[in-house]
Amino acid sequence: MENREKQNVWKKVMAIRGMGQVITVTIGLIALWIVFGLLSPSFYSARNVGNLLRQVAPILIIGIGQSYVLITGNIDLSIGSVVGMSCMISATLMTKGMNPWAAMLLTILICIGVGVLNGLLVAQCKLPPFIATLGTMTVARGVAQIVNNNYNTDAIGEAAQGYRNLFYYGSTFGVYNTIWIAVILFLVFDFLLSKTRTGRHIYAVGSNIEASKLSGIDTDLITIKVYVVSGFCAGIVGLITSATAGMGTMDAGNMYEMYAVAASVIGGVSTLGGQGILIGTVVGAAIWGTLQNGLQFAGAPVAMRNIVIGIIVIISVLLDVIIRTGKPRKSKKSNHSNSVSGTSQGS
Amino acid sequence: MGDYIAELTHISKSFPGVKALDDVSFNVKAGEVMALLGENGAGKSTLVKVLSGVYTKDEGEIKLFGNPVEDLTPKKAQELGVAIIHQELNMCAHLSVAENIFLGREETHSGVLSNREMNQKAKVILNRLNMEIDPATIVGDLAISKQQMVEIAKALSTNAKILIMDEPTSALTSNEIEDLFKIIKKLKAEGCAIIYISHRLEELQYIVDRVTIMRDGKFITSMNFSDTDMAEIISNMVGHEIKEKFPRVPCSRGKKIFEVKNLNAGKMVRDVNFSLYEGEIVGIAGLMGAGRTETTRAIFGVDPKESGEIFLDGKQIDIKKPMDAIRAGIVLAPEDRKKDGLCVKLSVTENISLPNLDLLSNGIGVIDRKKEKAMTEKAVNDLQIKLPNADVDAATLSGGNQQKLVVAKWLARNSRVVIFDEPTRGIDVAAKVEIYNLMNELKMQGIGVLFVSSEMPEIMGISDRILVMCDGKITGELEIEEATQDIILQYATKFDSKFAQKEAV
CATH class of the missing domain: 3.40.50.300 (P-loop containing nucleotide triphosphate hydrolases)
Incomplete structure (x- = not known):
């Protein structure tokens, strides 16, 4: 009886769209853990596991935002710069004596504003998302530089200790707060995406925007919403960055937009829209973090790490393409053959 | 009210x-x-x-x-x-x-x-x-x-x-x-x-x-x-009466142009054999999913072939990819205009010249705009494609004109065999007749015309010979005089039965 229930749970999990690929990638992740463990035994030390997860957390958070945007068939290139902007604005406000919590709220609101702007440019002004967010990417980086007159900020000081603990240094139940933040954001956004109407509409827009419009979905609003999510997530990561460094750095978040795409795509989110689940992004981010951390442990220089990670991204997308085209589903022709084989069996 | x-x-x-x-x-x-x-x-x-x-x-x-x-x-x-x-x-x-x-x-x-x-x-x-x-x-x-x-x-x-x-x-x-x-x-x-x-x-x-x-x-x-x-x-x-719904041009059958022998490609193309002669239109009838489209795709080199031989004017040719077919003079006007037939975001001119750039460009690949324009004008005139000018996107044309455009891009080069897949799907009566006329004209020029259609009246009205497919195989071949809707349907539903049934052919 119990066994049967277990089977049902397993069936249910496997019935979730895209779970197949997530499991494949998870096997890859476990393989990496084994390899790095063999290369350097201290890879498994409690300290390193904690550090690894704390490294993964920000990538996961921006990955969530990017996944939302990718599932609608768009892309957000601005998030790396928004991380930098959030880092610089929060730190500058704090060094100017603003209450850290007020500074945090204001920063997040500004980042959401960038999301709204991206959404409007793409949905209302019909700009190609690549171009629109390339523009806001440059603007946001400029803002990050201008807020403190083209200097990194001073230390955000004693008054912000609570803020720094919340976002980086503190732990709750023996787990770093940064990791908790990532876990909570994942749970919230995964729920929104998989269980709510808005989530369903996000997939619909990415799958066929015309059909969605004709079904009465406000597709512009959905587009704005996903950019707001990605702006918000980037804002949170910016806060983590300023809390970590204890100051604002202008080049914070550099290249993060690409890391976010990598985490999403490795985890099975399609850049063409309509496909992907957030648990995949979690695994994708974990692979990214494991490679960074593990290669560092194995003594590989930074340049080497970049090369390896780049290759892994290409291979995972390549595998995805091969798996997809190997299946008899993509083309219309094979659909015909499906229906026919059905008929011939019947007769 | x-x-x-x-x-x-x-x-x-x-x-x-x-x-x-x-x-x-x-x-x-x-x-x-x-x-x-x-x-x-x-x-x-x-x-x-x-x-x-x-x-x-x-x-x-x-x-x-x-x-x-x-x-x-x-x-x-x-x-x-x-x-x-x-x-x-x-x-x-x-x-x-x-x-x-x-x-x-x-x-x-x-x-x-x-x-x-x-x-x-x-x-x-x-x-x-x-x-x-x-x-x-x-x-x-x-x-x-x-x-x-x-x-x-x-x-x-x-x-x-x-x-x-x-x-x-x-x-x-x-x-x-x-x-x-x-x-x-x-x-x-x-x-x-x-x-x-x-x-x-x-x-x-x-x-x-x-x-x-x-x-x-x-x-x-x-x-x-x-x-x-x-x-x-x-x-x-x-707005005016169409006299003949299916214009038929009598033509005497000439020499064999094209032959397919024992073609196999996946489940939907199994042991397909047929020939095409000068001066005839051959229609392929069958139910949906009978393997007709797959056959045309395999011939044209879109989908890989497992086995089989293709002869053009008596010479065996090897078609591995569409380019091989085009070079040999075999062209395909596919079923799904918007997906396979046209680049709808490109202009009419660009669509027509796309498969003919080898004829239009010089040794280092620069396109001769004058030649391109001339080719477009000729094609648009020949097929009477209605358009404001040749620079509009293909997407803006009506279904019938899009279909003509699909054909036009192939007629600009001298092909030996033209394969149409559902050439009249979703287009209106008058445009259909124009497509039929076009097919007749090709037939008169001695070009082999092969067409797939799901519309029985069209198959019977325009073909000189009919091949019927079912479940990836050619189950019947009929001269137009002996073809009736009933016989075609009989062949089209001749699925392999589990009961040992004697082949009626």
Whole structure:
């Protein structure tokens, strides 16, 4: 009886769209853990596991935002710069004596504003998302530089200790707060995406925007919403960055937009829209973090790490393409053959 | 006038450069099937899009259930009971059947989607349509015809009182059409008004009560179906009478041009053998999914072949990719114009020159614009493609003109064999005749013409010889004199039986 229930749970999990690929990638992740463990035994030390997860957390958070945007068939290139902007604005406000919590709220609101702007440019002004967010990417980086007159900020000081603990240094139940933040954001956004109407509409827009419009979905609003999510997530990561460094750095978040795409795509989110689940992004981010951390442990220089990670991204997308085209589903022709084989069996 | 469930009066609608609807009036009663007829570009689709809120009218009045309605949006129209099944499939291929049916109207339980209930309700609707589809199936995995049925289910799930069907049968097999007609009759009995747009005039007699005919964006006439006949309908549609629906040009059969021997490619192309001669048109008949399209694709080198030999003018040729076929002089005008036939975002000129750039460019690959322009002008003139100028996007052309364009790009080079896959799907009567004339002209020039069609009258009306396919094999070959609809259908349904049956051929 119990066994049967277990089977049902397993069936249910496997019935979730895209779970197949997530499991494949998870096997890859476990393989990496084994390899790095063999290369350097201290890879498994409690300290390193904690550090690894704390490294993964920000990538996961921006990955969530990017996944939302990718599932609608768009892309957000601005998030790396928004991380930098959030880092610089929060730190500058704090060094100017603003209450850290007020500074945090204001920063997040500004980042959401960038999301709204991206959404409007793409949905209302019909700009190609690549171009629109390339523009806001440059603007946001400029803002990050201008807020403190083209200097990194001073230390955000004693008054912000609570803020720094919340976002980086503190732990709750023996787990770093940064990791908790990532876990909570994942749970919230995964729920929104998989269980709510808005989530369903996000997939619909990415799958066929015309059909969605004709079904009465406000597709512009959905587009704005996903950019707001990605702006918000980037804002949170910016806060983590300023809390970590204890100051604002202008080049914070550099290249993060690409890391976010990598985490999403490795985890099975399609850049063409309509496909992907957030648990995949979690695994994708974990692979990214494991490679960074593990290669560092194995003594590989930074340049080497970049090369390896780049290759892994290409291979995972390549595998995805091969798996997809190997299946008899993509083309219309094979659909015909499906229906026919059905008929011939019947007769 | 009280019993009109939808009434549109003096509707006008313009797009930049075109007046799509010019003072059109249209009405439909509860419990009747109204056929909306007209050539491509007559404004039928625009009219129903105005009624379903996709387009806003410029002028005129819309009354639904006797009440004037302003500012119609797709959502508002849906709430009022207007549902439209679009000509082009509008499904989210990544979502499940139930998810598509309830798209935009998802049921939730304190904010959480009630998937189980939606699946159950979807099942009920699908059962009502006698469809055995699991609501959890991903729509992209279904055959096109099944997807269409899902779209109908989606429309029904809104409790629509006015159901608009834009070319619902163009992708369906005859069995499925029969099912569709049963559904239409059932809905009619339940008091729904159905607006039915179709180019297949021969279907109308089974379901239609009244017809409204449009031409060039204008209302022409409206009459009871029982008071009219096909000739009157067609002459109203085209504005002049078409004398011969299937123009046939007698030609004596010449030497063998093309031969396919023992071709195998996947499950759908099994041991296919046939030849083409000068001065004849060979039609391939069969049910949907019989492997006809697959055969053309295998010949043309789109899909890989497992085995088989192809001879052109007596010489064996090796076709591994489409380029090999084109170089040898074998070209294919594919079935799905927008997907396989044209680059719709490129201009007419660019589409025509695309497969001919080898002829148009010099040694280092620079395109000769003058030659390109000349080639386009000749093709546009030869095929009488109607367009404002050759720089417009292919997407802006009507279906019939797009089809001509697909053909035009191949005729610019001297081909030996032209293969058409469903050349007249979704285009109007007059454009069909032009395509037939074109095929006849090729035949007279001694070019081998092979065409796939699901429309039996067309196959019988235009071919000199008919090949019938079923389940990936050629099950019959008929000279036109001996072909009847019954015999063709017999061969088309000759599936391999598990009972040891003797081959009748």
